[in-house]
Amino acid sequence: MPDTAQLRRPAYLSLAEQFARAIQEGRLQNGTRLPTHRKLADDLKLSVQTVSRAYDELIRRGLISGEVGRGSFVQTRPREPAPPYLPERLGELIDLSILKPVCEQIHLEKMREAFAWLAENLPASSALSFRPNMVFPRHRNVAAEWLSRCGLDISPLNISLTNGATSAMTVALMSVAPPGSTIATEAISHHTLVPLSTYLGIRLQGIAIDDDGMMPEALDEACRTGVIRAIFLQPSVINPTATLMSADRRAALAEVARRHDMAIIENDILGPLVEERLPPIAALAPERTLYVTSFTKITVPGLRIGYLAAPDRYVAAVANRHLVSNWMATPSMAEIASYWVSDGTAMELVNWQRRALAVRHAIATESLGNLSHRTHPQSLHVWLPLPEGHSEDAFVSQARLRGVAIAPGASFRTADFGWRPSVRISLGSTTEQELKTGLGTVTSLALGDPEALLLAI
Incomplete structure (x- = not known):
């Protein structure tokens, strides 16, 4: 009782x-x-x-x-993995669990204007055609223009439009790794990658990381002791630890991939949001890298459209697997994305997001004080390793009891190398005042007695 x-x-x-x-x-x-x-x-x-x-x-x-x-x-039998974020926001909770951009009235107004424009300009092919090749040639040309802003020079013929990054990730995995094969990823990686690999029958192997991301020597050792078909990487800030991988590390990982003839899946969904960005790995190893980017995290969450750029050797596989899993991206979303790229709205919203994030990072710096944490000026989140003695489950649970939802670090863990209990804190999912309050609660818990948290649950 x-x-x-x-x-x-x-x-x-x-x-x-x-x-x-x-x-x-x-x-x-x-x-x-x-x-x-x-x-x-x-x-x-x-x-x-x-x-x-x-x-x-x-x-x-x-x-x-x-x-x-x-x-x-x-019910204690095995169940489906729970996402690290709340599936719905409860009114009394400050939700810092889900990763999203800062959104204000301007974003709703831009989407309403875009749909009004679409009502007057929807092409017949986008409304009436079942054939992707009848709908998307023009959009692929626009996509190539956007990818050049990401540092990638690629033919429109090598680009597939997808319903966001998750769709692109799924198609990329299906294209390079058949069921039963192994792919490598960072020891702290994308939270959907673990269940997605399971559903596709792919074995996931976590590789040791340091402050610069995946360690090339650890990847090379894993390749010499087993057969790895591909590497999944997030080198540009969107990874849980908010790391911007150096140029030397990117080149070293590309060289290991060449040596062992592995494909690379590069998830770069922040794209041009990251200032002083380095060339993507896809630019260093274009013959083997499938590159993923999208608009939902840098413009408006409702613009669910993404780009998957693939080298010639994978173009046919990508097209076929996209057909059977999605058929094609939603044409109306593709129309809006292309319109925004062409008229400058997309970059206007990206620049707006940079400015908004600067304010959020200032709040985080002040609120977290001397607590050691990892972040980047254009990251949408903070990665907070918990002080010694803290249990991750107890910390997350106690934060919930105090009205703040945060994401447990274990949701992103693929291996135990150097693991330390941590939490991910979203900076864009609430108002500025809620963020201050939520971070204040997290800081108070982190500086408190860890045994008291365990007893309080």
Whole structure:
């Protein structure tokens, strides 16, 4: 029976945490039937709504299942991996868990203007054709122009339009790594890469990193001891640790890939947002690199369109796998993206985002004080290694109890090399005032007694 003396506001979340801890410690076994919502509410002198929300939170985490007519049961069998961010923003929480750009009224106005323009200018092919080659030739030319801003010189014929970066990542993986093969990535990498590789039947091998990203000698050793088909890299700030990989490191990794004849998938979704950016790896190893970029993190989240640039040897594979997994990108989104690239709106929003992020980083610097953390002036987040003695689960849970959602670092871990409990904190997902408040809470927890956090859950 939960201890009402241990409940903190919001009560439903604190109640859920007590159940979660009992399940994780084995005090509630798989299949155990929980009290009905009303009975537990009566026993604890809580509202039925509070208990219902606690049970809903446990269902969301995959710890219990609700069966109509039978009740709620503990569920501890393997389940689908949970995303590091909240699937929906709860009103009483400051949500610093999901990575998104800073958005204000200007972004909504730009999208409304774009749809108004589209209503007057939608080509017949975008509305009526099933054939990608009838819809996208013009858009590929515009894409090549945008990719030149990213430091990549490539033919429009080598570019596929996708519904954002995740679609492009999926197609790229399918194109270079058949089921049963192995791909390498940084020990701290993209949170969707782990489940995506599992779904595609691909083995993921984490490679040791340092302050400059993946270590070439560690990658070379992994290639000499096993067969690796491809490398997935995020060299330009979007990686969890906000690292901007040096030119020398990029060249060294490209050389290892050539030596072992591996493909490279380069995820560069911040594109021209990163000032003083270095040439992408795709420019250093164009014969083997599939390059991914998109607009959702640098312009408007609703502009779900991305570009996948592939070398000649993979163009046919990319086209075929994109057809079977997506058929083609949404033409209306492609029209808006091309319009914005051509008329300068895309870069206008990128420059706006740089200025907004400068303000957010100033807030983070002031709020975090002397806490050691990693970031970059154009990153959308802060990576905060937790001070000695802190448990990541307890830290994230206690932050939630105090009204702040942050992303656990374990969601991005692919290997244990030099691992240290950490959290990722989004800078763009809230208002400036909410960010100050949320970071203040995180700082207070980080400077507090780690044992007290464990006891408070």
